Amino acid sequence: MKNPLKVGIIGAGLIAKEAHIPNYQKCENVEVVAVVNHHIEKAKQCAEQFNIRYTFSEVQEMLEKVELDAISICTPNKFHADQTIAALQANCHVLCEKPPAMSIQEAKAMEEAAEKAGKILSYGFHYRHTSEVETLKRFIEKDELGHIYAAKATAVRRRGIPGWGVFTNKELQGGGPLIDIGVHMLDTALHLMGYPEPTTVLGSTYQEIGNRQGVGLLGDWDWKGFSVEDMARGMITFNNGASLIIESAFAANVEKQEEMNVSFYGNKGGADLFPLKMYQEKYDTLLDVTPRFLPDHSAHEKLIFDFVQACQTGKKPSSTAKQGVILQQIIHGLYQSAQNNKPVLF
Structure with missing residues (x-):
C-alpha cells in the first residue's frame, strides 16, 4: 500500500x-x-x-x-x-x-x-457534487437542453444574516451575500454552462436591512458593525453569447425563508435545479421531466x-484554478460595477 x-x-x-x-x-x-x-x-x-x-x-x-x-x-x-x-x-x-x-x-x-x-x-x-447538479450535468452532456443561452442564479434569504463568524465584516470577507452564498449558485451555473468567460458585468448592491436591528433567523448579528451589502443583483454576458442574471441576499422581504436555485434556458430544453425539473418540447408535446429518484449523499x-x-x-x-480566476473576475466586476454605477468590460 x-x-x-x-x-x-x-x-x-x-x-x-x-x-x-x-x-x-x-x-x-x-x-x-x-x-x-x-x-x-x-x-x-x-x-x-x-x-x-x-x-x-x-x-x-x-x-x-x-x-x-x-x-x-x-x-x-x-x-x-x-x-x-x-x-x-x-x-x-x-x-x-x-x-x-x-x-x-x-x-x-x-x-x-x-x-x-x-x-x-x-x-x-x-454544490457541484449534489445529486441534482450531477444528474442535470449528465443530461446537458447528452444535449438534452441544447445550447444554454441564458441562466438565472438565486441565493436569497428572508432574514439569514449569519450571527457568528466574520460574514458581515467587509475587511475580512470582501463582501456579503454575493461572495458568501451567491458565489455557490454562480459557480453552479457556470459549471453547468461550461464555464464561459465574462465579457460584460453590470451589478448593483444594497444595504437596506442589515445595518439596523431586526429579526435574525440565524442568530443576532452585529448590525452596528455591518459593513457588507445585504443584497446584490447583476447581469453577466459571456464570450459565447450567453447571459446570466444573479440575485443574492442575506436579508430581503420575500416569502421564502431561503431560496438557493439556478434556472437554465436552452434551445432544446430548460431546467430548475433545486428541486430538479426539466422542461422540453418533444413529438409535438410540451413535457415536464422530474426525476423519480435521486441518490441521497453528502455533497461535502x-x-x-x-x-x-x-x-x-x-x-x-x-x-480548477483557472475557473477560480473566471469566478473572481465576475465577483469583482459585480462589486466594481455597483461602486462605479457603470458596466465593467473584460
Whole structure:
C-alpha cells in the first residue's frame, strides 16, 4: 500500500470541523496529521476532537515542521491567497474554501503558484457534487437542453444574516451575500454552462436591512458593525453569447425563508435545479421531466473525495484554478460595477 496522503488543516472553525476533517477521515489511505489556528486553544480542541497529532498557531511553522501532501484552507476570505500560495510553495496540493480570494489579482497569483509548483489547486464548491447538479450535468452532456443561452442564479434569504463568524465584516470577507452564498449558485451555473468567460458585468448592491436591528433567523448579528451589502443583483454576458442574471441576499422581504436555485434556458430544453425539473418540447408535446429518484449523499463528502482522488491519481479535480480566476473576475466586476454605477468590460 502506498503511503497515506498526509493532510493539514488551516483554520479550526465550523467548515473545517463539519465538512473537511470528518470527510477526510472517511477516505481510504488519508491521514489528517496537523491543524493550525491563530488561537492555539481552538487548534488543540479540534485536534482532541478528531485525534489529530500536531497543532500550531502559525501556518508557516506547520509547513516547516510537518511533512504534508495536501492542505485544506478553511479561514476567512482575506487569508485565502497568502495561505494557498504558502502551501503550494511548500509542495502541497490545496483545497481552498470558497470564494477563491479577495481580488482578481490574488486569484491569478494563486493559479500561477499552482502552475509553478505543479500542484493541484481546487476550491470548495460542494454544490457541484449534489445529486441534482450531477444528474442535470449528465443530461446537458447528452444535449438534452441544447445550447444554454441564458441562466438565472438565486441565493436569497428572508432574514439569514449569519450571527457568528466574520460574514458581515467587509475587511475580512470582501463582501456579503454575493461572495458568501451567491458565489455557490454562480459557480453552479457556470459549471453547468461550461464555464464561459465574462465579457460584460453590470451589478448593483444594497444595504437596506442589515445595518439596523431586526429579526435574525440565524442568530443576532452585529448590525452596528455591518459593513457588507445585504443584497446584490447583476447581469453577466459571456464570450459565447450567453447571459446570466444573479440575485443574492442575506436579508430581503420575500416569502421564502431561503431560496438557493439556478434556472437554465436552452434551445432544446430548460431546467430548475433545486428541486430538479426539466422542461422540453418533444413529438409535438410540451413535457415536464422530474426525476423519480435521486441518490441521497453528502455533497461535502463527495467534494473531499474528488480532491483526494485528484491528489492520489493525478486526475483533474472538479474545480480548477483557472475557473477560480473566471469566478473572481465576475465577483469583482459585480462589486466594481455597483461602486462605479457603470458596466465593467473584460
